[in-house]
Amino acid sequence: AQSVSQHNHHVILSEAASLELGCNYSYGGTVNLFWYVQYPGQHLQLLLKYFSGDPLVKGIKGFEAEFIKSKFSFNLRKPSVQWSDTAEYFCAVSTMNSGYSTLTFGKGTMLLVSP
Amino acid sequence: DADVTQTPRNRITKTGKRIMLECSQTKGHDRMYWYRQDPGLGLRLIYYSFDVKDINKGEISDGYSVSRQAQAKFSLSLESAIPNQTALYFCATSVKAGESGANVLTFGAGSRLTVL
Numbered sequence: 165a166q167s168v169s170q171h172n173h174h175v176i177l178s179e180a181a182s183l184e185l186g187c188n189y190s191y192g193g194t195v196n197l198f199w200y201v202q203y204p205g206q207h208l209q210l211l212l213k214y215f216s217g218d219p220l221v222k223g224i225k226g227f228e229a230e231f232i233k234s235k236f237s238f239n240l241r242k243p244s245v246q247w248s249d250t251a252e253y254f255c256a257v258s259t260m261n262s263g264y265s266t267l268t269f270g271k272g273t274m275l276l277v278s279p
Numbered sequence: 280d281a282d283v284t285q286t287p288r289n290r291i292t293k294t295g296k297r298i299m300l301e302c303s304q305t306k307g308h309d310r311m312y313w314y315r316q317d318p319g320l321g322l323r324l325i326y327y328s329f330d331v332k333d334i335n336k337g338e339i340s341d342g343y344s345v346s347r348q349a350q351a352k353f354s355l356s357l358e359s360a361i362p363n364q365t366a367l368y369f370c371a372t373s374v375k376a377g378e379s380g381a382n383v384l385t386f387g388a389g390s391r392l393t394v395l
Contacts, residue, residue: 173319196382207369207386208322254321258382265382266312266337271321 187255302370
């Protein structure tokens with residue numbers, strides 16, 4: 165079965181620190197990759213996505229992610245985090261399931277940014 | 280108004296009760312999904328529907344059923360609720376394969392269910 169691994173369950177950073185959240189997936193076929201963010205008390209929102217082309221994708225709020233096919237990875241980065249980035253971050257991969265494409269989510273990484 | 284609306288937003292019920300969570304969307308999307316979120320487990324797919332006549336089981340469908348009443352409506356039922364179904368439930372929608380934005384999910388605000 166396809167799986168998505170997020171290496172860190174909890175990350176604590178100070179404002180202005182750099183961020184990198186790891187995501188690895190196990191699926192040998194063509195994938196679409198996503199990062200979603202869930203701010204406290206809110207629903208999930210799309211942060212960025214990769215379908216094809218340039219493996220370095222840029223999303224909202226200064227986030228970016230790099231798809232490294234050989235490593236089955238799609239790590240999320242931000243050069244300088246802000247207190248407002250405190251949220252839970254989910255990596256997701258589209259996979260085929262009985263001929264249909266669905267998203268499989270990682271378990272999430274809770275990011276706490278201290279002011 | 281929200282693109283994807285879930286009702287109720289919060290519900291407390293007792294073991295053995297039947298519960299229905301409803302989802303409606305104004306996005307015009309063909310595909311609809313139900314996920315549950317548990318702390319430390321992320322989101323897990325319960326059921327999904329790619330059109331009104333197409334219903335598919337997801338990763339954790341046991342104990343749940345769904346109904347796609349119309350393109351815009353997709354409800355999730357717990358026939359006999361049990362405490363380990365206590366979770367946050369999300370409905371989501373997406374366009375169909377081949378269209379721009381396929382696999383990009385739009386989520387509802389969530390329905391928090393507590394089973395005592």
